[in-house]
Amino acid sequence: MPSKPSDITMDAVYTKPGYLFRRMQQIAVSIFVEECREFDLTPVQYAALVAIQNHPGIDATRLSAVIAFDRSTLGSVIERLEAKGHIERKPSAEDKRVKLLYLTKAGATQLRNILPSVDRAQARMLAPLKAADRKTLLALLGQLVDLNNEVSRVPLRAEDALEHLGRTG
Amino acid sequence: MPSKPSDITMDAVYTKPGYLFRRMQQIAVSIFVEECREFDLTPVQYAALVAIQNHPGIDATRLSAVIAFDRSTLGSVIERLEAKGHIERKPSAEDKRVKLLYLTKAGATQLRNILPSVDRAQARMLAPLKAADRKTLLALLGQLVDLNNEVSRVPLRAEDALEHLGRTG
DNA sequence: ATCAAATTGGCAGTATACTGTCAATCAAGA
DNA sequence: TCTTGATTGACAGTATACTGCCAATTTGAT
Numbered sequence: 001m002p003s004k005p006s007d008i009t010m011d012a013v014y015t016k017p018g019y020l021f022r023r024m025q026q027i028a029v030s031i032f033v034e035e036c037r038e039f040d041l042t043p044v045q046y047a048a049l050v051a052i053q054n055h056p057g058i059d060a061t062r063l064s065a066v067i068a069f070d071r072s073t074l075g076s077v078i079e080r081l082e083a084k085g086h087i088e089r090k091p092s093a094e095d096k097r098v099k100l101l102y103l104t105k106a107g108a109t110q111l112r113n114i115l116p117s118v119d120r121a122q123a124r125m126l127a128p129l130k131a132a133d134r135k136t137l138l139a140l141l142g143q144l145v146d147l148n149n150e151v152s153r154v155p156l157r158a159e160d161a162l163e164h165l166g167r168t169g
Numbered sequence: 170m171p172s173k174p175s176d177i178t179m180d181a182v183y184t185k186p187g188y189l190f191r192r193m194q195q196i197a198v199s200i201f202v203e204e205c206r207e208f209d210l211t212p213v214q215y216a217a218l219v220a221i222q223n224h225p226g227i228d229a230t231r232l233s234a235v236i237a238f239d240r241s242t243l244g245s246v247i248e249r250l251e252a253k254g255h256i257e258r259k260p261s262a263e264d265k266r267v268k269l270l271y272l273t274k275a276g277a278t279q280l281r282n283i284l285p286s287v288d289r290a291q292a293r294m295l296a297p298l299k300a301a302d303r304k305t306l307l308a309l310l311g312q313l314v315d316l317n318n319e320v321s322r323v324p325l326r327a328e329d330a331l332e333h334l335g336r337t338g
Numbered sequence: 339a340t341c342a343a344a345t346t347g348g349c350a351g352t353a354t355a356c357t358g359t360c361a362a363t364c365a366a367g368a
Numbered sequence: 369t370c371t372t373g374a375t376t377g378a379c380a381g382t383a384t385a386c387t388g389c390c391a392a393t394t395t396g397a398t
Contacts, residue, residue: 008219008222008223008280008281008284009223010219010220010223010235012219012284012287013215013216013219013220013236015307015311016291017197017291017294017295017306017307017310018197018198018201018212018290018291018294019212019216020307020310020311020314021190021193021194021197021294021310022194022197022198022212022213022354023237023314023321023325024190024194024310024313024314024317025190025191025193025194026237026238026321026355026356027314027317027320027321028186028187028190028191029187029191029355029356029384030320030321030356031317031320032187033356042383042384043187043188043191043384044191044383044384044385045383046182047182047188050177050179050181050182051179051182053177054177054178054179059346059347060346060347061345061346061347066179067182068192068195069195069384069385070384070385070386070387071346071347071348072347072348072349072385072386072387072388073383073384073385073386075347075348075349076383076384077383077384080382080383095345095346095393095394096392096393096394097345097346097347097392097393097394098345098346098347099346099347111177112177115177115181118181121187122185122186122187125186125187125190125313125317126186126313128312128313128316128317129309129312129313129316133309133312136305136309137186137306137309137310137313138184138186138189140298140302140305140306140309141186141189141190141193141306142184142189143297143298143302144193144294144295144297144298144306145189145192145193145196147297147298148193148196148200148294148297151196151199151200152192152195152196152199154195154385156192158179158183191384195385195386198354198385198386199386202386211353211354212354213353213354213355214353228376228377229376229377230375230376230377238354238355239354239355239356239357240376240377241355241356241357241358241378241379242353242354242355242356244377244378244379245353245354246353246354249352249353264363264364264375264376265362265363265364266362266363266364266375266376266377267375267376267377268376268377339398340397340398341396341397341398342395342396342397342398343394343395343396343397344393344394344395344396345392345393345394345395346391346392346393346394347390347391347392347393348389348390348391348392349388349389349390350387350388350389350390351386351387351388351389352385352386352387353384353385353386354383354384354385354386355382355383355384355385356381356382356383356384357380357381357382358379358380358381359378359379359380359381360377360378360379360380361376361377361378362375362376362377362378363374363375363376363377364373364374364375364376365372365373365374365375366371366372366373366374367370367371367372367373368369368370368371368372
């Protein structure tokens with residue numbers, strides 16, 4: 001091997017978790033969009049629809065906790081879902097600040113119809129690995145995300161963030 | 170368990186690779202930015218600096234292949250690195266279309282200085298796992314990214330994309 | 339009752355990422 | 369040579385993600 005201009009080689013990037021996570025995220029989104037093209041839904045929009053169906057009447061702040069994305073980002077996501085007619089925003093009676101989110105009939109239908117494509121996409125992401133390796137990777141990744149939960153700006157606060165709603169559906 | 174409004178639960182999101190990859194990417198960027206705050210470099214900008222140091226005189230299109238990001242995105246990344254004084258853009262003598270990229274002295278210094286912080290960040294991302302599990306996860310992730318390389322818009326084309334340059338530094 | 343603190347949604351600004359388009363330029367073939 | 373096709377960098381437009389700020393509102397402490 002000829003000498004490099006310094007001791008820093010591309011391995012300082014390629015073999016590191018940060019690079020691999022970014023690359024895998026790129027690939028995952030690419031596969032999702034390809035499989036779900038006909039439904040015109042992004043991964044984030046899909047996650048939002050699932051969460052709203054599971055928690056009808058949730059507000060934007062709590063939704064951000066349930067799917068772990070930024071409230072600032074969520075505003076535009078909600079706008080787009082509303083523009084597509086998949087969700088409705090209704091003012092709350094008790095708190096004039098909040099707007100409650102509900103799936104429309106069209107949104108529920110869209111969500112039901114997209115599921116097979118989402119499943120195909122999820123399967124394709126891990127398809128190159130052997131079955132045992134897929135299981136191992138998913139398990140380790142699940143652990144790691146869970147153990148690092150508090151690190152990101154918007155930690156996941158699943159169902160327990162919704163206790164005050166006093167209902168599960 | 171009380172019944173849900175449908176069969177679609179949040180597990181349709183939480184346990185799937187697409188969600189876990191997105192979440193882990195969020196966490197990884199968050200850790201990187203936190204550790205490297207004083208250097209004012211994002212993960213992408215860091216990768217670009219490393220690549221330019223390893224391939225002085227590379228052009229934007231080839232750089233995008235070497236670090237696997239989109240050429241459209243890369244334009245603004247290069248602009249920012251240039252504005253910070255970390256890199257220089259010089260027109261090519263042979264091809265009037267291309268602009269060759271070089272690290273400035275300041276850029277090289279910045280890159281050298283940030284390395285310990287980057288190492289700390291990379292270590293923190295996997296820190297919650299046991300050593301054996303870290304190794305397993307990295308190996309599987311590396312395999313998966315490699316095997317899915319052609320899927321994304323900008324497949325990684327490491328060194329072999331640069332053969333025509335006729336040099337390694 | 340009132341004032342301080344927290345919450346909610348919205349906005350501005352920055353930084354990836356992608357699609358698609360375009361003009362300038364270069365390369366290859368008829 | 370001339371024309372066709374490919375390449376390069378730039379740009380417009382959309383969609384996450386983040387920081388930080390703000391007004392309206394609600395809640396809690398006094």
